Amino acid sequence: MGTVTDRARPARDWRIRLTGDAAVTLEFAPRIDPGINARVVAAAARVTAGRHRGVRDVVPGYHAVTVYFDPLRADAGRVWTALEEAVTTPAVEADASREVVIPVRYGGGEGPDLEEVAAFAGCSAAEVIRRHTATTYRVYMVGYLHGFAYLGIVDPRIAMPRRETPRLVVPAGSVGIAGRQTGVYPTAAPGGWRLIGRTAVRVFDALRHPPGLFGPGDRVRFEPAPPGAPTAGGMT
Amino acid sequence: MIRMVDPGLLTTVQDGGRWGYQHLGVPVAGPMDPVSHRVANLLVGNPPDRATLEVTLVGPAIEFLADTTFAVAGARFDLSLDAQPLPVNAAGRAGRGSLLRFGRRTAGARAYVAVRGGVEVPPRLGSRSTDLASRLGGLGGRPLRAGDRLDVGAAGGAAALDRRPGRWFQPPAGGARVRFLPGPDPQRFEGRALKRFTRSRFTVGPDSNRMGYRLQGPAIGLADAAPVLSAATPPGTIQVPPAGHPILLMADRQTTGGYAVLGAVITADLGVAGQLAPGDWIAFEACEHGDAVAALIKTEQRLMQLAATSNRRLGPAGTSSRRGPGRRGAVAS
Structure with a gap:
């Protein structure tokens, strides 16, 4: 999954719009779709590689990529053209995404909602873990918190909706499910996702290059952490 | 070096912002009023994106631990330096041990304190800006507290200004x-x-x-x-x-x-x-x-005019940073 293949291109299925005086956005149909997201990631990568003068940030989402520019150094029309070229050029380069494996200690105090998700799914906790680890997920978008990756698509059986009342503090490293999405909290934060486990992996570290473990388009797998694995203590 | 005697309501270190990492979920942060931040830097002869202190609603008290050229721009506060009234939007010099106090606020919400050389904290992902949500940048990613000490960086080549921005530079009141x-x-x-x-x-x-x-x-x-x-x-x-x-x-x-x-x-x-x-x-x-775009260019022209129309330096005391234009001095002021 996740590779960009150049299919016979149908009628234009994207549009470009100004989003303020310092940003231009390319968008496809608003759907969570690996094919659309792959085109978003490819277009973002191409604009980034172009190193256009005055461009400050290239931010891919599920179905759209926004290019931020300094309006005194770059012209909106030029950024527009760069995005147009990025989306109309057939993809030839290899898929640059990486695969990241996250060891997780499921259940117990670190996954306080695992039993609830099992009840929702009508199966055992072990079966929830099996299903959560059986999928290779795609990073659709990084947002909400620094380093927080929206991963999809979760097995529908365990896709429990988020809690009605979010927790005031979710510990760093918590692995949660919210409907068809799963993710790892990079830092302690309020949150409503169903927490099924925790990882000791630091998914974000400002002193590391790159600082975030997850980039748009990357593939992610979870696996049960071996017994005696380090605890999540010490993460911020 | 400067020391926070009283942090005020919310005082944070901000520079031009943490651009280039939004695709990893990292907010930009930076000054809430980028123009006032730049004016403060201009007044003391800094490059435009040196880190300043963003002061919010209730101002701090700051002690200068060395002779320092400084300026406060943006929101209007009654300011004093060692109990003497001090104009806003103007560069001034503080001797070692001087105390800058913020009093009553009369317009605007946020003021920027620039020191010649810039506030020096370790850059994180290319920026010194405090991002409170990510607890990143500034001093430990948090608002400044009483007793915090902040280093001052090396001054650049430009001189501090002996003039003030015109009437266009007015914070809104109410x-x-x-x-x-x-x-x-x-x-x-x-x-x-x-x-x-x-x-x-x-x-x-x-x-x-x-x-x-x-x-x-x-x-x-x-x-x-x-x-x-x-x-x-x-x-x-x-x-x-x-x-x-x-x-x-x-x-x-x-x-x-x-x-x-x-x-x-x-x-x-x-x-x-x-x-x-x-x-x-x-x-x-x-x-x-x-x-x-026209409005942005107009602001830019005003800022450039402010910088260009004064070549005179503030008097000699306090700074010994007259260097070749564009050269970054290695000596901290």
Whole structure:
């Protein structure tokens, strides 16, 4: 999954719009779709590689990529053209995404909602873990918190909706499910996702290059952490 | 070096912002009023994006632990240096042991304290800006506290200014009108929503902060209750959640958001918005892209004029940083 293949291109299925005086956005149909997201990631990568003068940030989402520019150094029309070229050029380069494996200690105090998700799914906790680890997920978008990756698509059986009342503090490293999405909290934060486990992996570290473990388009797998694995203590 | 004697309500280190990492979910942060931040830097002869201290509503007391050239720009406060009244928007010199105090605030919400050489904290992801939500940058990613000591960087080549910005540089008192570019999703709103929005006065809500302003006023009706797929949120974005009460996204906004977007405040007016306090009014005027660019160029010209029309240096005391233009001195001031 996740590779960009150049299919016979149908009628234009994207549009470009100004989003303020310092940003231009390319968008496809608003759907969570690996094919659309792959085109978003490819277009973002191409604009980034172009190193256009005055461009400050290239931010891919599920179905759209926004290019931020300094309006005194770059012209909106030029950024527009760069995005147009990025989306109309057939993809030839290899898929640059990486695969990241996250060891997780499921259940117990670190996954306080695992039993609830099992009840929702009508199966055992072990079966929830099996299903959560059986999928290779795609990073659709990084947002909400620094380093927080929206991963999809979760097995529908365990896709429990988020809690009605979010927790005031979710510990760093918590692995949660919210409907068809799963993710790892990079830092302690309020949150409503169903927490099924925790990882000791630091998914974000400002002193590391790159600082975030997850980039748009990357593939992610979870696996049960071996017994005696380090605890999540010490993460911020 | 400077020392925070009293931190004030919320004082943070800010530079030009942490650009280049939004695709990893890292907010930009940076000054709420970028123009005042730049004026403060200009006044002391700094490059435009050196780190300053952003002061919020209730000002701090700052002790200078060495002779320092400094300036305060932006919101109007009664200022004093060692109990002597001090003008705003002007460079001044403080001797070792001098105390800068902020008194009553008379206009605007945020002032910027620049020191010649810039506030020196370890850069994180290329920026010294404090991002409170990510606890990144500044001093430990947090607001400054009493007793904090901050280093001052090496001065650049430019001289401190002996003049002050003109009348154009006035913080709003009590409220402001800002311009915005409507769109990009007009079909998400009721037919009369834009008219209702531009004809209303909103109040900056009490739960507003550096991430965004919650606007109190008439509800803006959505035509479509379908959830919005999250996407990037440029500065100044006006989001409308289902209940219809707009949120104006500011410096510390999250990098992505999933609400309908009514428009975006133009870059030239973001600083005006940044000078508003909870309880102030705000109104919005639609404009076109050309107006936005023209307004930004006008501000830029004013800033360049301020920098260019004075070649005279402030007197010799305090700084020994007369160097070749553009050369970065290695000696801390």
